[in-house]
Amino acid sequence: MARAAFIIGGTGQIGRAAAAGLLRRGWRVTLAHTGRQAPDPMPAGATPAASYAESIRPYVAWLRRHADDWQAAFPVFKSYPSDPFDYAAEDAAA
Secondary structure, three states: OOOEEEEEOOOOHHHHHHHHHHHHOOOEEEEEOOOOOOOOOOOOOOEEOOOHHHHHHHHHHHHHHHOOOHHHHOHHHHOOOOOOOOHHHHHHHO
């Protein structure tokens, strides 16, 4: 089974380049974009996201099945000095 990547900002220069590199390595790639920039040229083999909410579901489901403890699954995040998923604190600081 191919590995999967969901690239936010997939229609920008960096997103398209990252997608092309992953596709060459056999990854399944879905590109998300805001709609402000047309997804053209889209790397051959990439799937455009219908919407962020619709496209992210399979990736979140995979994480939920495979990462019972996100700190064990993502040790780099665990090493951060603050909780990287504390969105309320992040919003309050903005």
